[in-house]
Amino acid sequence: MKENNQERRGSRGRRRFRHDHESPRVVIPPQDCAVCGTPIAEMASAVAWSTEKRPAHFDCVLQELTKRETLVDAEKIAYLGSGMFGVIVEKENSRFEVHRKIMVDDPASAPEWRREIRTLYKR
Numbered sequence: 646m647k648e649n650n651q652e653r654r655g656s657r658g659r660r661r662f663r664h665d666h667e668s669p670r671v672v673i674p675p676q677d678c679a680v681c682g683t684p685i686a687e688m689a690s691a692v693a694w695s696t697e698k699r700p701a702h703f704d705c706v707l708q709e710l711t712k713r714e715t716l717v718d719a720e721k722i723a724y725l726g727s728g729m730f731g732v733i734v735e736k737e738n739s740r741f742e743v744h745r746k747i748m749v750d751d752p753a754s755a756p757e758w759r760r761e762i763r764t765l766y767k768r
């Protein structure tokens with residue numbers, strides 16, 4: 646008896662876009678940045694900002710956090726991944742120490758505009 650059902654079923658679940666030639670060609674209507682008010686050309690890279698979770702430029706969010714957080718000495722704001730930013734201090738050999746974590750764009754509570762983008766990408 647042969648059980649070949651498992652074939653080609655290894656990669657289940659969420660797929661992330663790889664940084665190769667698979668870049669998606671989806672045009673997402675730009676929205677205005679919640680911080681600077683100019684349109685966000687790359688909605689896929691927008692960050693859900695503040696309690697209203699409106700889209701904002703990644704760089705604008707970095708700037709706002711830098712203003713908002715009290716940074717001492719060599720501390721700076723960096724993106725840690727999965728919507729999490731952090732106050733970090735860079736160390737030698739491109740290592741860094743995380744002093745505080747700041748959840749900005751919680752993946753568990755995605756805003757409406759992010760869901761729309763996901764739907765577009767699935768096509």
Ligand SMILES: [Zn+2]
Nearest residue numbers: 678681702705
């Ligand atoms: Zn902006």
